[in-house]
Structure formats: structure tokens, C-alpha cells
Amino acid sequence: MKLKNTEMPFLEHLEELRRRLIKCIGSVILFTFAAFPFINIVLELLTYPNDKLEQPAEMIFLKPTGMLIVRLQIAITIGVIVSIPVLFYQFWSFVSPGLLDKEKKYFLPGLFFTTFCFLGGIAFSYFILIPIVLPFLFSMGTETISPKININDYLGFVLRIIILSGIIFELPVLSFFISRIGILTPSFLKKYRKYSIIIVLIISALITPPDPISQLLMAGPLVILYEISILVSHFGRYLKKRSDRKWEKEFDNEQKNTSRSSGSKYRG
Numbered sequence: 001m002k003l004k005n006t007e008m009p010f011l012e013h014l015e016e017l018r019r020r021l022i023k024c025i026g027s028v029i030l031f032t033f034a035a036f037p038f039i040n041i042v043l044e045l046l047t048y049p050n051d052k053l054e055q056p057a058e059m060i061f062l063k064p065t066g067m068l069i070v071r072l073q074i075a076i077t078i079g080v081i082v083s084i085p086v087l088f089y090q091f092w093s094f095v096s097p098g099l100l101d102k103e104k105k106y107f108l109p110g111l112f113f114t115t116f117c118f119l120g121g122i123a124f125s126y127f128i129l130i131p132i133v134l135p136f137l138f139s140m141g142t143e144t145i146s147p148k149i150n151i152n153d154y155l156g157f158v159l160r161i162i163i164l165s166g167i168i169f170e171l172p173v174l175s176f177f178i179s180r181i182g183i184l185t186p187s188f189l190k191k192y193r194k195y196s197i198i199i200v201l202i203i204s205a206l207i208t209p210p211d212p213i214s215q216l217l218m219a220g221p222l223v224i225l226y227e228i229s230i231l232v233s234h235f236g237r238y239l240k241k242r243s244d245r246k247w248e249k250e251f252d253n254e255q256k257n258t259s260r261s262s263g264s265k266y267r268g
Helices: 010-034 036-053 066-082 085-099 106-140 151-168 171-181 188-189 193-207 212-267
Strands: 058-060 149-152
Touching: 010 036, 010 066, 010 085, 036 066, 036 106, 036 151, 036 171, 058 151, 066 085, 066 151, 085 106, 106 151, 106 171, 149 151, 151 212, 171 212, 188 193, 188 212, 193 212
Parallel strands: 058 149
Antiparallel strands: none
């Protein structure tokens, strides 16, 4: 097997990392500014789960700069979400020089499934989780106490659930890549399944309101994602074993060719 003798010095690695980080930050800033014309549409979408309730909460802002902060918060969130493919590409470009050609072919599928899973988490939180959580929270009021919510607090709550759900739904993708490089195994995931359920319940309690319905509603998909991760881990390990066998076969053939070449020279 032929190996490249040229290696990038440590300082050049840092310089390459700096350039990649600048591009990532630039992408977020660019899409943040590009999001400003669409903020009103996004704001209506984010407040729609409240507006469609029978008794929606009244949205207010308590500071002169309240709505300005809201718009900046929405714009930055859009900038980060839209930049996810760019962030993934920059990360891949940084680590790809150290990968084999057969490993680089996973870039496009990885980009697709990473984006798909993140958007799936957003859709789950927006269409299922939030419409169930908000009525429960608002029902805590009384006849004399009606909900009047600061728009900053409302958006902070909604965006936190949306972003965290998107990140959590990346679990199968993370499981595949960790299994592909040989760190994670399906047997490990099966062995610690009962502990993972406890961790799932803790995570659900942290990112949802303190009621059992919301926690179970969040914990259910997480448990399903964990089981999917076990299946994905099996597939990742299968690909790794197949790749290892192929590499060993190529290495043995190279050794045989080298031995034959040396024997021919010796006989000559």
C-alpha cells in the first residue's frame, strides 16, 4: 500500500481550522442578514401554535427594544439552521485529507441524512410536541389569572424546544459514523439500553415542562431513535468489517506481488 509521506504541520492545521471557522461564521452572518425580509413570516409561524388555541395567550413585549431583540433572535436562528449544510461541508473539508477515498464517498449521504434528521426533529417539535405542551401550560391559570406572555420568553421557549429536538434527532447519524470508525458497537448499545432509558427520561425532563405527558411525549421518540441507532450501528459495523476485509485482501495481494518481484530480481 502506498502512503503519502507529506503531512501538514501543526501550525498549518491551526491555520486551516481558522479558515474553516471564518467561513462557518461568515455563512451564519450572511444567512442571518438574508433572513430579515422573512422575519415576519417566521414570527407568524412560531406564534401560530398559540394563535390556534381556543384561548390563546396574549403576546406582549415589556421593553422598548423587545421586538428588536426578538427579530435578531429569529434572524440568528434562521442563519444557523440554513448554514447547517455549509457547517457540515467545512467540517468535512477539514477532516477529509486524513480519510481514504472509500471513506470520502459518505459525504453526500451524510449531508443528506444529517439535514433530514435535523428537519425531522424540527417538524416533530413544531407539529406534535409544542401544540400539546402549550395548552397544558396555559391550563395552569385560573379564572382571574389569564396568560399574558412576554414574546421574548415565548420565543426562547419555542426555539429551545425546536433546536434541541433537531439535535436529538441526529442520534442515528452520530451512531452510524461512530460505529463506522469502530468506536461504537451494537452490543454496547444493547448492554446499556436500560441505562439509556433513564438518561432519556432525564433529558426529556430537562427540555420539556414538568408534566408527565410532555416528558413521555418527548421520551417516546427518543427511545425509538435509540433503537434505530442500534440498527444503524449494525449497518456501520458491517460496512467497517467489509472495508477491513477488502483492505486486508489488497494488502495481501500487494505483499504477494512484492515477494514475486523480489524473487524475480533474485533469480535474475
